[in-house]
Amino acid sequence: MVLTSVTQKLFGCCADEDVTGESPYKLLKKDDIIQDIKTRAAVSDFSPVKQIVLDYPEEEILLVYDRDFTYDQCFYLVLTPEAKDRILNPPKPETPGVLENEVIKTPEPKEWISLGSELEIDEESVKETREKLWYKFSRVRRKFGVPACFSDRNTADAKDGYLECASYQDSRFSIKQMQRDCGTQAVPRLQSSSAQTQWKFQRNIFTQYKPRELSEEEAENILQADSLRNFCNSVPHRVLQALQQEEIMNVFFDDLKALGTGAEAGDWSGKVSEGLMLYQAFTDQKYAKDKKISSISWHPTIYGVIAVALIEKKEERFSESTASEVRPSLIVFYSFSDPSNPQLLLECPDDIFAFEFCPSDPNIIVGGCMNGQVVLWDISAHVTHLQGTQSSGKKASVNTDTFDLDDNKENKTPVVRYCAVSALESSHKARITDVQWLPPTFEVTRTGLPVENKHNISVQVVTCSPDCAIMFWDVRMPKLLSQSVSDKKQNVDQKTQMSSYSVPDTFKHLDRTWKPLFRVSLPRISTSGEYAPLKFNFEPYTCSSNKDRDTEEADENDDSSKIIPDYSQLRVPSAKTLTALEDVNTKLYFGTEDGEIGYTDWKLGKDDSGRLHSAKPLSCIGIHHWLVNTVQRSPFLKDIILTTGGWNFAIWKEGIMDGPIILSPSSEQVCTVGCWSLSRPAVFFIGKDDGSIEVWNLLEKTSEPAQVHAHITNAKITSITPWIAAPKQHFLAVTDELGMVRVFEIPKTLYIPSRSEGLSVKKYFELEEERLKDYLKKEELWAKEKKETEELKKKMEPDKPVKSLKENDDVNMKEHSDYLTLEESILKGMGLWTATADTQDT
Amino acid sequence: MAEVEETLKRIQSQKGVQGIIIVNSEGIPIKTTLDNSSTVQYAGLIHQLVMKARSTVRDIDPQNDLTFLRVRSKKNEIMIAPGESKKSNSLSGF
Numbered sequence: 001m002v003l004t005s006v007t008q009k010l011f012g013c014c015a016d017e018d019v020t021g022e023s024p025y026k027l028l029k030k031d032d033i034i035q036d037i038k039t040r041a042a043v044s045d046f047s048p049v050k051q052i053v054l055d056y057p058e059e060e061i062l063l064v065y066d067r068d069f070t071y072d073q074c075f076y077l078v079l080t081p082e083a084k085d086r087i088l089n090p091p092k093p094e095t096p097g098v099l100e101n102e103v104i105k106t107p108e109p110k111e112w113i114s115l116g117s118e119l120e121i122d123e124e125s126v127k128e129t130r131e132k133l134w135y136k137f138s139r140v141r142r143k144f145g146v147p148a149c150f151s152d153r154n155t156a157d158a159k160d161g162y163l164e165c166a167s168y169q170d171s172r173f174s175i176k177q178m179q180r181d182c183g184t185q186a187v188p189r190l191q192s193s194s195a196q197t198q199w200k201f202q203r204n205i206f207t208q209y210k211p212r213e214l215s216e217e218e219a220e221n222i223l224q225a226d227s228l229r230n231f232c233n234s235v236p237h238r239v240l241q242a243l244q245q246e247e248i249m250n251v252f253f254d255d256l257k258a259l260g261t262g263a264e265a266g267d268w269s270g271k272v273s274e275g276l277m278l279y280q281a282f283t284d285q286k287y288a289k290d291k292k293i294s295s296i297s298w299h300p301t302i303y304g305v306i307a308v309a310l311i312e313k314k315e316e317r318f319s320e321s322t323a324s325e326v327r328p329s330l331i332v333f334y335s336f337s338d339p340s341n342p343q344l345l346l347e348c349p350d351d352i353f354a355f356e357f358c359p360s361d362p363n364i365i366v367g368g369c370m371n372g373q374v375v376l377w378d379i380s381a382h383v384t385h386l387q388g389t390q391s392s393g394k395k396a397s398v399n400t401d402t403f404d405l406d407d408n409k410e411n412k413t414p415v416v417r418y419c420a421v422s423a424l425e426s427s428h429k430a431r432i433t434d435v436q437w438l439p440p441t442f443e444v445t446r447t448g449l450p451v452e453n454k455h456n457i458s459v460q461v462v463t464c465s466p467d468c469a470i471m472f473w474d475v476r477m478p479k480l481l482s483q484s485v486s487d488k489k490q491n492v493d494q495k496t497q498m499s500s501y502s503v504p505d506t507f508k509h510l511d512r513t514w515k516p517l518f519r520v521s522l523p524r525i526s527t528s529g530e531y532a533p534l535k536f537n538f539e540p541y542t543c544s545s546n547k548d549r550d551t552e553e554a555d556e557n558d559d560s561s562k563i564i565p566d567y568s569q570l571r572v573p574s575a576k577t578l579t580a581l582e583d584v585n586t587k588l589y590f591g592t593e594d595g596e597i598g599y600t601d602w603k604l605g606k607d608d609s610g611r612l613h614s615a616k617p618l619s620c621i622g623i624h625h626w627l628v629n630t631v632q633r634s635p636f637l638k639d640i641i642l643t644t645g646g647w648n649f650a651i652w653k654e655g656i657m658d659g660p661i662i663l664s665p666s667s668e669q670v671c672t673v674g675c676w677s678l679s680r681p682a683v684f685f686i687g688k689d690d691g692s693i694e695v696w697n698l699l700e701k702t703s704e705p706a707q708v709h710a711h712i713t714n715a716k717i718t719s720i721t722p723w724i725a726a727p728k729q730h731f732l733a734v735t736d737e738l739g740m741v742r743v744f745e746i747p748k749t750l751y752i753p754s755r756s757e758g759l760s761v762k763k764y765f766e767l768e769e770e771r772l773k774d775y776l777k778k779e780e781l782w783a784k785e786k787k788e789t790e791e792l793k794k795k796m797e798p799d800k801p802v803k804s805l806k807e808n809d810d811v812n813m814k815e816h817s818d819y820l821t822l823e824e825s826i827l828k829g830m831g832l833w834t835a836t837a838d839t840q841d842t
Numbered sequence: 843m844a845e846v847e848e849t850l851k852r853i854q855s856q857k858g859v860q861g862i863i864i865v866n867s868e869g870i871p872i873k874t875t876l877d878n879s880s881t882v883q884y885a886g887l888i889h890q891l892v893m894k895a896r897s898t899v900r901d902i903d904p905q906n907d908l909t910f911l912r913v914r915s916k917k918n919e920i921m922i923a924p925g926e927s928k929k930s931n932s933l934s935g936f
Contacts, residue, residue, distance in 0.1 A: 213882075243921070
């Protein structure tokens, strides 16, 4: 409240005089205030608080000088006695001593609140469940005080030393431990190892260097220098001279060395035989008597085993005189180890004229019979027998004793019966003269399209016969029959094949129901009728398109332990699933009964009526004058074919339709068989009617044989087959009409090819080809000229006297100008006509 | 400068020449027709050979000097013609 200065004076509380900041309190009597109010009434400063002052219980009212204007006025009046007391006697602050007393005082233990932990403690604590039992032992009284002797004793020493309560698994209850406390600690896996390098060269130094090079300016300086110029003028002369020397003569080429054949340098020890040396001769009195051999084949894998097909000598087989002597036709296996006893016999339904081992599986043999049937054998049961002869009898002279004992044990040679024969009605009508397996690289479908061969094994056979047909056969089970035959097959599989007279079941599916895939007929080109093929040959296809299959093939062929597929399990795949191979040469050469060599395509085309038929052969040329007995491809050059027949032989190149590139002069003897050498591209062997063998070497002499081995046998030679049994052993098997097989060893001179023989032979054939073409062209030309001269003669006859020289010239000029105009028109037509000479650019 | 080029061209045009290197007396290649790494390799190796050959010839007869060195191998031949103070090294191959 505001107090005027008058009031201040009255009550003696002048600001800053009586009341100051330090002592702002002034006690005023209540009576004085009331009196002031009464005297001055409304003017009194105390009038607003009149009522409060009247109600104030005590006598003195506190007036506080508010220097700081806490309550917005100069003074304020404390209205209640409590407040007065409080202001006047502010409560003393608590002394620190009191506080200290409080802190030092220890905390009083509070009342414990149970949280359930006493139960756990009770459980964990060990309490006695019962009172402890105690026993007192004492000795007999009289022993008291007696000296005692103590010793140790183990409890286990005495039997009853202790009584144990062993723990046992009580089966009454089992506690499954649900929880287990275990501690884990992660420990890092540490492995310490050490290595020590061998400090071979104990050197602690190394150098690294870099070549010195000239900087650009230095190089420039040197290049400009005179000394370099002088040098360049003088020195290169020597270099050029040296270079010229090199050009004149190639010093690296050793002429003398190249003169010889090179391969057997240093191998000329003692006598080297030039001719074929007889290595072994095979014959068998029991089986081969009065028989001639039609075909021979070496076993592809087993060393020293030859198979020969024996046929009756006499042509007429149905004569009564021979009825009692009809013996079963056989293929006889001979082995080097035992020349006089055959190792294996294959029974045939009829005389076999041709047979071949399967290239993928040497246990499968296909043969063609006299009556036109195709026969299959499986000799897998006897392979070990054949191989046994090989291993024990390689050196026949050493082991003959042991082998004779073995031989005596088994007196009879095992006979294998054929496991499948083709259906009679679908076979050939005449004797099968040639049988060949298709190579494992491709197979053909029913229309003759070559397709890829998924299994890379030979599964198809081609046969030909003089009944004017070439047939393709497949040895696998055809797809249609697979359903019904599969049940039969299961029965069949249960049989075992042990004794020598049981028939292997490999081709059971084909037996007597075998039909060819398709048939290729050979209609004559110009006349009606057909060709009667005796032998044929097709190009062995090596698939080059499929690279990784090639390597697989190579690997398979290389190691002898390749998995030979089970032929009985093979099925003919659907033709649609196989990809056709475009680059297979589907043409084959065939030789006929009349001495012609034909070239045809075996793919069947469709004629107007939609039926499949064979196309006419592309060419057929009569070269030989009698039966063709060999059509063989050169093992080195894929397009060179040797054919023999009649009194000569010929070499053909595939693609040249007009004739053989080489035709031999006619000889006095009939050429009965021919074969290429397996190691020399220019050498081949010809067998003759009088039992002699001619060795021809095209690089030595082309008009006569290089060697003639006369009278090897007394009878006609029926077949020759070469074989490479070992790198240094080349054999030539020769068979004759007397049923004997002679194996000759080809001498080194005849089997080691001369230097670059392949190339030379190839060049030679090309030359011959050129010559042939040339000759044919010339022939044409001559024929034309001849015709022209004849016509001209005819024309000239009526006006012979009239024609003079001038007129002849005119005629010639006219012809020449005609020719020029013709040339011009043709060239213009072709767009090659260049303008006249002066406008031609170079 | 032109002579050098002309020389190089003349030699290079011969049949069978694979490359030419001109090297100074210290064995540092000055001019070459081969790539850098081959040049450096040849220069380094041949230099030592030529030094050895030359010292051999001179040891036997001090009046004599090396005029030409040919190294024939199975595949190539190296022809080296040393100059008096500067050397030339040319390479030819067959």
